[in-house]
Amino acid sequence: MMTFEFKKIKKSAIPIIIVFFNLVGTLLGTMVFAFNRKVLLDGTQALVLWGQTVFYASQIFTPILIGIICSISCQFEESNKNWQRLLTIPVKPNRVILSKIVSLSVIMAISQLIVLLFYVLSALVLKVSFANHLLDFFLWSITGWLAAITIVSIQIFISLRLKNFAVPILISAILAMAGLMALFIGRSLFAIFPYAQIAVGLRTRALAPFTLPEFILFLLLNASYIILFYVLAVRQLKKRFI
Template structure:
């Protein structure tokens, strides 16, 4: 397994993905912080740190995060469909399961600094806004770590979408529709987002509730992400084998 991960890490255009990730964080930070500072004067004392976190992370996690992950995994997979590379790998007894795991692992590793960049932006923004840092920052650290877990289910779904369509544009379009679906659920029944895969980053970052997980909420969150990850990992493996 280590050899697979090492090979994928060397093949992956890491700088390209990091630049894309930084762009998404910068765009969402501009929108979120602009909204916060425009309304800062009317905020109730003692709530500024929570409101800032909500504004900073909501658009990123609900609208931009799924397409970003879709781009990441599509870039990782696209090389396997070029020049019948997948068929060549399979003819050399390469394990599809291990190949896919290695891609998911390497992409997830690149997601980590991007998620922590969002946290750094938050901490810097608190200082700029002269908002006193409290224990709430520690909660945001916990939620940032959980958001990395939430990325795995979306990555698996988008890996399947790309393997099924073999189209970069279509797979990104699916992620955008998925993200908008979560936005629609906010107006229909927000509780349904707990079970909706494209809203898992919103759940992880607590962008709407701004309060920590209860025990039951955390169990549901972990279960849903494991469920979607395992199901779509298996579906993607099946789809890739069909392409051999």
């Protein structure tokens, strides 16, 4: 199952889309940092650059990116009637959905490494010293990736439910904007909103490691979202074809 999923991904435009979205998000954040650099203290520049670089990518571009790659992945099955074929082999619905989530989560891990690489390149170009914070940035990239799995799970369910390519992407864009609005409404709402979890995991606003209560809440919240929408996606697949 996993081998077939990766072959489909390789033949699609997903790799190009990932690089493009991450590059645009990084460039936007880097330009914002460069315009405001004069008012920053030298000791804070690496952290502020991180916050600016990954915030736009994680809060705006990455949820839309996930919406696109989930729609592409699910449309492979819709257009070729592969859902029915997989279930008549037979392959259990929970295994079908799990293979989707796992394969796209691996892709998002690669995407997160690209974001980290782009940050390093931005810091080198702008001559910002980041070595002392590199371990933090790597660890935050891991928690950001865990949060990306939440949105992957949600978008797979939405794509299955709507059987459409464009509408799930539009929904991901709307919810990404809603996550941005949640930040202005209140930090408590932002901390639990599903489409803000990548920014929370990457510490784009806090710019400091998780406290233990924050980390426990983050893990429990994202585990709950992933399990909930995995179960809903399996149920939706069964409802449609079994």
